[in-house]
Every structure is written in structure tokens, then in C-alpha cells.
Amino acid sequence: MNAQKINSALVSLYLVLFFLFLLGPLLVMAVSAFNTPSYPQVWPIRGVTLNWFVQLFHDKEMLEGLRTSVVIGVSVSILSVAMGLAGALVMTQLFGTSRAYYYFLVVAPVLIPGIVLGIATVVFWRDFTGLLGLRSLLYNGTVLTILAQSSFVSSYCMLIILARLQRFDVSQEEAALDLGASYPQVFRDVLLPYLRPAILSSAMLGFLTSFENYNATTFAILADKTLTTVLASRVRMGSSPVISALATVIVVLTILAALMFEWVKRREQRRQWSREKEARESERLETA
């Protein structure tokens, strides 16, 4: 059929254009990281060099920023999982109007621009730490950024955990209680193991979201520097292939992480298939 051929050609063309748009700019940037001219350019290629990568790894300010970013990312991830998990569990115990009210409040941080949350955090904590007499201890960029990011990262974590919690079979909990387990035991031995995948993926997402966040960070960071704020000031000053080199490193790391994730998932799937096959075999033997 001719119409079908045209149709599938159009689909292929669209897919090619889509991914050209999506990956093209990153590819251009990656090429400019290996080109010799000190203004990042792709064409003409004047010579291949690794010089920009060497400069990147000797850049003290960027390394310092990277360290702060990791500290903030890990703290935000831990805090947000703890708070998001509590938020999701409380949600399941509410109903009626209080549930709607509560839901509105815990979801709101996702729908508020990061710049607004960053501003609110800075203006509140400047006065609040003054009241507590803890300004020298708490009023610094790292702490404020952790607080500002936690407010919306916790909402993301809560939504991920809640999605899994809604599929939880309450009879599991009831069975454990009937068999004499206490509430803390049920929480530790039934609920937490069930929620483990959601907790792990929300921790991962929390870290990555924090690591690449700029909107809330740029207000809350004050005098400190994260990798993104260092990058922003560099980009504002002008273009340099060192920035392209950094982007290339990030893209390569992402590809590796994605491939590893894919590999782990496939291995898990293969294991499950073999387990299912084993179960079928033994069932067949038993019934035979």
C-alpha cells in the first residue's frame, strides 16, 4: 500500500528531526570541546586537543563548586526522602476535607516557580535565624540552599512514594498485626521493604534534581558557590571550551549511568524469568 509507505516515511522523518533537535546541540557542544580555538567553535576543525579537559580538572573554583553541590545534593536527598516518606504516610491516614487541604499544601511546592521558593527561604531565614541567635551558624548559602531545595524535592519524593503506597495491599499489614507484630515492627519489616524501590528511586531523583537546580539555588546560595552557579557566572563572562568540556563529561556520565541502569534492569528481568520458569517446572513436576 502506497499511503502506508508515505505514512511510515513521514514518521521516520519526524523521529529523525526530533532527535536531531534534541541531541544536535549537545553534539555540537561536545565537538567544540575537542577543537583548538579558544572560542568554542565546531567548524573549521583546527586541531584536536584535550587541553580544555585538562584545564577543567585543574579549575579550583569548579572543583570547589562541585564539592558544595555534592554536599547539598546528598543532604537534600536524605532530608527529602525522610520528609517525603512521612508526608506520603500521613496522606494515607487522612480522608475527607482534611485530606484535600493537606494534599493542596504538600503538592503546592511543585507548582511554585523555584525563584519564588528561593526568595521566600532567604527572606524568612535571615530574620528567623536572627531571632534564634543562630545567624552565624545557619544563615549561610549551603544551609539555605538545602532548605529551599528540600521544600519542592520533598514533594517530588512524596509523589513517587505515594504512587507505590497506593498499590500497597493493606491485608499484608493486617496479617502481620494479627500474627502479633507491633506497629513499629510492621513499619520496619513490612512497609519499608515494600517501599524500598520507591525510596531508592526518589533518593536518586532528589540528588539529581538538587545537583542541576539553578532557579532556587541562585537566590539561596548567597556567598557560597555550587557547580551550577560557578558555571552560570562563567557563561555570563563569556564562552570558553572549558564549559563545553564540562558538559561533555556530564553527558558521558549520564550515558554510562543510563546504560548501567538498563543493564541492571535486564539482569533483574532475566532472573525473574528464570525464577518463573523454575516455578512452572516444579509445579509441573508436583502435579504430575
Next chain:
Amino acid sequence: MNNLGITFVATALMLALFFFLVRYDRHRAVTAQVGFFRRNGALVGTYLVLGVGIWMLFTFIMPMVFMVDLSFHHKLPPSKVGGPEDVYTLDNYRMFLFGSTTSTDSLNWLHLRSFFMTIFISILITLVTFAIAYPLAYYMAQVARMQVLRLLLLLLVIPYWVNDILRAFAFRIVMAENGFLNQFLQGIGLTHGPIDFLGQNIALYVALCYSHLLLMTFPLYNAIEAQDHNQIEAARDLGAPWWHIHLFVVMPHAKPGIASGMTLCFMLTAGAVATPMVLGGPNSLWFTPIVYDRFYQLFDWPQGAAYAIVLLLACIAFVFGVLKLTGLKLGEITK
């Protein structure tokens, strides 16, 4: 009463309302309810209260209430805060609408135009992003075979974690005056001189669209994927043209995903800070840099807070507009 006092009182009122609603719901419940601490145990119960309490009160409610309160104050040196000059005022909002008291213009056109342009262009970018993302989401969810789908998802994840500044930087390299795109266009003879993508803000709009393309694609994909393929087959067998199928079968089913993708895309586009900073031309009038300047150029925090609230109100209006238009509930679009 100073700003912090007002903040504590308002927060206490919100808490009281919450506990009142909980009591009210328990009162109305048909079956008897187990108490919170009896149900969870003392240890887990304390963790839940502390977890939600710290999160909501200290990172969200109190800062937001404080910011709203601050926006109704004048900028004062610390020694005068709480003194007789520290009165409530609408000056910061008046500044946004009518300009400073020394200005002779009737309205503050500079800021108003930038605000409405930002909202208008954000809506346009959201619609364009939807138009680009929808076919791919549909293809992945309903047409693609497993192997192809895996590859596509992998390709989508790669640009996802590259941050906004690097994305904007990539577009600056591609779309600069002597950049790759201009060289390419002149090379194939399509244009004769270089096009000023940066000065005309074209690079800014394209990069904003690019940055939020994936945030649109994933909710759409999830929503379309949940639809039974037989419904689409049935519509086709009954002779529905292709656009009929999308408009009356797929899109109504994917409505929550569409609303959620659009809300996210709009909110992040209107609130984007990094992209306008890197790619905004000399006559760029994005609203967020104006807010930023209130803080770190003028050091007028109350006015900055007022401008942030104006932006926030626009986002709230958009969310409610989307909910009203689609007839969805908040819970359905935040999955």
C-alpha cells in the same frame, strides 16, 4: 507586631484549621477511628509528625507567609525595622503597576510589558512544545516495538540531566552570529548574511522550548501508554479519520497527562532564570531578570518579594485555568 510575629500567628492559624478539619472528618466518619499515635506507635508517630512538620512549616509555609508579609513593607535599614516608620504599604505593588512615584508615565510599561510578554510567550512555547512532543509520545506509547522503545527512552534520558545553563550554552554555540547554524545555512546557500538569532531572542525561545520538551514528553507518554490499544483499533475500524482518533479518542483519555505536562512546562518557562540570563538579547524582556535585579542590583527585598508574588499569582492563575478548562482535579495532574 513584627513580620515574624505575623508569620507565626498566620502559620498557627493554618495549623489550627488543619486539626479542626481532621476532627471534623473523624466526627463524620461512620466507623470508629484509631488514634494517630495508637495506630503508628510512639516512635513512628513522632517521626511522621516531625517529618511533615519540619518540611511544611520550616521550608514552605513560614517562608511563604513571611515573603507575602514582607512585600507589604518599605525597604528600611535594620535599625528602623519595627519602628514607627515600619508601616504597611502597597507601594511595592504600585511600583509594578504605575512605576516609581517620580515617574511621569501613567503606567509602568517597562515592567508590565515584560510581565505580559513573558506570560504570553510562555503560553505559546507551552503549546509549541506540546505539538512537538505529542507525536513522539504517541509513537512510543502505542506504535513502537519494544526494542525501538528502549532505544528511544535511552536517547531521551541523555539530554534530560544536562542542566539548563549548559543547554543554553549549547544553543549559544549553535546559534551565535558565526556559529554552526549560520555557517550551515550560508553553506547550503539558504541565507546570504548571518541571522542574528541571539539579538532577536529566537535562540532564547528555541532553548526554552528545548529545555522543557522532555518534561512534556514523559507525562504524555505515561498517559497515552495507559490507553487500551483496542480502543484506537475500534475507532479505526469504524472508519474514523486519523485526526478524529487523536482528537476524540486519544487526547480525552490522556487529558491528565496533557494538563500535567502543560502546567509543568508553563511554570518552568515563565520562571526560567538561567536560559534568559545566558541567551537573552539586548532587548530581551523576560520577567525573572527584573525580579533578580530587585534583589541583587537594588537590594530592595520587599519590592523583590512583591514582584515574585506577582509571578506566583500568574502561575496559580494558569494552574486553575487549566483545571477549569479540563475539568480535572489537582490530584489528577500531579501524578
